[in-house]
Amino acid sequence: MLSDSESAELLETFFLKPETRPDVKGHATEYILGLSANRDGCRFLRSKPDMVVATVSLMSDPSFAIAKDCYHAVINLSADPTLHELLVKRCDILPLLFRNLVDPNFQLSDKICTILSNLSRHKNTCRSVLKLLEEEATMGLPKLVEIFCTKDFNKMASLHYLGPLLSNLTQLPEARHFLLDRDRCVIQRLLPYTQYETSTVRRGGVVGSLRNCCFDHTHHEWLLSDAVDILPFLLLPLAGPEELTDEENEGLPVDLQYLSEDKKREPDPDIRKMILETLLLLTATKAGRQLLQNKKVYPIMREFHRWEKEPRIGAVCEKLIQVLIGDEPEEGMENLMEVKIPDDVAEKLKEADCREEEEMKKEEEEMRKEKEERRTEEEEEERRKEEEKISVTDG
Known part of the structure; x- marks a missing residue:
């Protein structure tokens, strides 16, 4: 042998x-x-x-x-x-992947998207992917976004994994600058995909891209302005069918007013968490906080918090609510992204976060066990009913 x-x-x-x-x-x-x-x-x-x-x-x-x-x-x-x-x-491998990706008749393009998504997860190889993407004559970020946004660009592939690829690329400032270029309208093309029901992967990739872009606080006012109007696209996936007061409804963006009784929230917990993190980033500046308060984001978050069952997501929602209803930071500390935290305070905050994470893990584990116990009881009840049916039939 x-x-x-x-x-x-x-x-x-x-x-x-x-x-x-x-x-x-x-x-x-x-x-x-x-x-x-x-x-x-x-x-x-x-x-x-x-x-x-x-x-x-x-x-x-x-x-x-x-x-x-x-x-x-x-x-x-x-x-x-x-x-x-x-x-x-x-x-x-990258030139081969990019050449085949732009071919609308290539049958294995979905495999290409998955490989590129995998290769771009970590910053080192992500830089290589972006560099080769820009150097490839037939590609570049504009072409990538065009392929992503063109329905049926390749009739033999869904290309959903271009979403996570875009999200990974926006780890890098160069990719964020492209998406945030005010003359290109790239962000505006991506926003509708926050509610793309056909694919969780595509939806999550776009939300991840938006979250990464919101780390650049200098663009917050533009993102929240009428030129982009990002807020409704972030709030709609978190809004439910709960009835709000007339005053609360009238303060909301038009798309969120008087939602129907069958309105469903985003089903994927990771996407819900990313949306909350994006909203939290948008409250880093005074202008952002004021706009979210004026647009009555709090009632949406209040109802969402009552509905949300995942402890780790509920914790992020609580932080957002605290910012929305809390007092404004003192003068000189209005931009939360620029506040310098002393090392000893940062260490204490880190320890507190670790404790909070451990507690959430325990809660999630308890919830998981309860679900398993309920499922076992339901299965036993079903089995008992089946046995009773069989015994009646035999009789």
Whole structure:
């Protein structure tokens, strides 16, 4: 029996070559795909970079089945951050991905989006992705946004994972500057996707991008102005069917007034949390706080807090409410993002956050156990009813 190293050598030398017989290549790529599906296999492939290079080269194989297996394998490999540098630098995978992404007839574009999303999670490789994106003649951030916003750009792919890719890219100031360019109207094109019901992935990617952009407090007034009007797009996913007073309704943005009885809130907890964090960022400046107060954001948050069951999300909502109904900071401390916190105070706040997080984890664990117990009781009750039906039938 061949050792792992001998098997790898055979794969690299003979089976993963473009000129190898298709049936042999097919078996080899299936083997690579199997290896890539678990941590030990990825670790082994990391020690055999030539095998990874060969796999990437076969992503362009004439056989669709072989190319598809290689794309699947690279999705698995790109989920491991320790392989990012190998894929980006030695395999030089990015130009191939970008060239195929702009092809509206390429059948594996969804796989490309997932790989790019994985590779851009961490800042180091995210910089490489953005750099190559801008250098590629057919691509660039404008083209990426155009593809993302064009319905049925590729009829064989949903391209939803371009959302997380955009969110990852906005970790970097260069990408944020592009989205916040007041002459391009990029943010305005993305806002409707905060309520895109078809895909949680796409919706979450856009909300993540908006949150990252809101770390640049100098743009807050513009984002909240009529030129962008970001507030309704953040509040609508958190608003429910609860009846508000006429006074509360009239102060709200028009799109949030007198909502229907069947109004549903954002179902994904991570997206709800990101929206709350975005709103919290917009309260960092005095102008932002005043606008959110004048637009009656508090009643929406009040009802949301009553509805929300996730402790970690409820905690963020409470912080936002405290800012909305609390006193204004003293003079010179109006911009919360520019306030310098003494080291000892920062350490105490960090400890308090850790304690709060531990308490929330305990609450979530208790809630999970209660749900499991209720589910078990319901299953037992169903089983008992079924047994009774059977006994009656037999009788």
